[in-house]
Amino acid sequence: DAGVTQSPTHLIKTRGQQVTLRCSPKSGHDTVSWYQQALGQGPQFIFQYYEEEERQRGNFPDRFSGHQFPNYSSELNVNALLLGDSALYLCASSPKTAGQGIHMNTEAFFGQGTRLTVV
Amino acid sequence: GEDVEQSLFLSVREGDSSVINCTYTDSSSTYLYWYKQEPGAGLQLLTYIFSNMDMKQDQRLTVLLNKKDKHLSLRIADTQTGDSAIYFCAESRSGSARQLTFGSGTQLTVLP
Numbered sequence: 083d084a085g086v087t088q089s090p091t092h093l094i095k096t097r098g099q100q101v102t103l104r105c106s107p108k109s110g111h112d113t114v115s116w117y118q119q120a121l122g123q124g125p126q127f128i129f130q131y132y133e134e135e136e137r138q139r140g141n142f143p144d145r146f147s148g149h150q151f152p153n154y155s156s157e158l159n160v161n162a163l164l165l166g167d168s169a170l171y172l173c174a175s176s177p178k179t180a181g182q183g184i185h186m187n188t189e190a191f192f193g194q195g196t197r198l199t200v201v
Numbered sequence: 202g203e204d205v206e207q208s209l210f211l212s213v214r215e216g217d218s219s220v221i222n223c224t225y226t227d228s229s230s231t232y233l234y235w236y237k238q239e240p241g242a243g244l245q246l247l248t249y250i251f252s253n254m255d256m257k258q259d260q261r262l263t264v265l266l267n268k269k270d271k272h273l274s275l276r277i278a279d280t281q282t283g284d285s286a287i288y289f290c291a292e293s294r295s296g297s298a299r300q301l302t303f304g305s306g307t308q309l310t311v312l313p
Contacts, residue, residue: 086243115300124205124289124303125244138300172243174301190301192236192244 084109086175086193094199095163103158103196107175113137114156115190116148119170131156163200170195205304207290212310219277221307223290226271230292233266234301235275238287247275247288277309285311 087106095101107114113132117125127140131150150156154175160167174190205225213219225233231252236244250257250264250273257264263276277284287308291301 088243117301122305124291124305125301127300127302130300140300174244189246189249190234191246194243 086111086173086191088171088173088193088196090196091194092197092199094201096201097163097165099163100159100161101163101198103160103171103173103198104155105158105173105175105193106155107173108191111175111177111191112154113176114150114154115174115176116156116158117172117174117192118142119172119195121169125172128158160198165200168198168200170197204302205290205292207288207304207307209305210308210310212312213280214312215280215282217280219275219280219284219309219311221275221277221288221290221309223273223275223304224271225273225290225292225302227292227294227302228268228271229294232293233264233273234289234291234293235262235264236289236291236303238289238306240286244289280309280311282311282313285309 086108089104115130116128119125128142129136130138134150145161147159172195173193176190207223232249234249235247237247238244248259248262248264250266255266261278265274287306289306290304293301
């Protein structure tokens with residue numbers, strides 16, 4: 083089992099550009115969440131995808147958008163990059179729901195992250 | 202103020218016990234988690250505790266939860282140099298599956 087995989091591992095972009103980060107969840111997981119971790123800080127929740135729809139969203143501007151594909155993999159897109167977007171972007175995946183559409187709070191497994199530097 | 206608070210630094214001698222503390226504000230938190238992050242790496246889930254429990258033990262790790270005071274602690278027995286890392290406490294809010302709110306992390310340094 084490959085666990086949660088993210089690509090690329092590192093990325094350098096210029097202010098104003100757009101970036102796409104990718105995440106493949108752990109086998110058997112259907113929910114993907116994205117977090118931003120600035121240097122010296124804890125991760126901040128960006129949004130969560132389940133059944134190809136955004137289900138929860140944190141306090142991030144519309145420049146941050148995402149997508150989930152039928153195979154449960156996910157992309158995070160950031161438009162009009164700012165210097166302050168430089169951070170480690172983490173993807174977390176969680177197991178299939180217990181049934182009846184009810185999410186059970188269980189383990190969330192994280193990938194190694196994508197280090198984004200905006201210059 | 203912060204939703205989840207942790208002290209920033211902790212140093213212990215190899216072989217001693219480490220206790221990392223965390224306080225949270227949301228009384229509706231359902232699960233509380235401890236994650237470990239080594240330099241340049243992602244987050245490794247160490248353990249978690251459901252809010253109706255007050256203690257959970259897993260090998261060298263003991264989690265204590267005081268729900269009245271909204272205080273969570275992680276005790277690492279027989280701390281080793283490989284335990285040096287940043288430890289994050291996180292809570293999940295009721296009705297928000299897997300949306301975790303993290304503290305700023307505690308840097309644990311294990312001295313030989």
